[in-house]
Amino acid sequence: MSKLPKIDRQREHQANERTFLAWLRTSIALIGFGFAIARFGLFLRQLDTTITQQQLSVHPFFNSENLGLALVIFGILVIALAAWRYNQVFWQIERSDYQPNRSMVWLMTGIVIMLGVFCIPLLLWPNKVPTRYPVPTRPKTF
Helix, strand or coil: CCCCCHHHHHHHHHHHHHHHHHHHHHHHHHHHHHHHHHHHHHHHHHHHHHHHCEEEEECCCCCHHHHHHHHHHHHHHHHHHHHHHHHHHHHHHHHCCCCCCCHHHHHHHHHHHHHHHHHHHHHHCCCEEEEEEECCCCCCCC
16 A cells, blocks of 8 residues: 655645635525524514414425424535544545545435435415414504
8 A cells, every 4th residue: 555645645635625615605505594584484484474464384394493403414414524524534545545436425415415415395375374363453543
């Protein structure tokens, strides 16, 4: 097993770090999008309740809060997996036995597809259903 020259190992380590930083940016974006989706959905529901003066219920599973939470959790898992993979590749470079592994790419692809499929009901089905009891309103004063 021959060792790589020092300059080649340095380039490989720098490429490994760039890959890790790309995964880090992706996880930050996922967490940010998840937070924004969850809070914006809540804001829209409160705005609709204020305008229509009716309390609206939300589907227990297919709603923006659950989608936002799923994106935040996925973002956290992405950075954990990226750190694990970075460390694994680091030691493979040091031992000069790097083995490419596509399983993380397929795992992330599958999870993103699954989250995308979960978005379809939010887009196609109305997620608010008026309840029987309207929100009490203030009496009009003249």
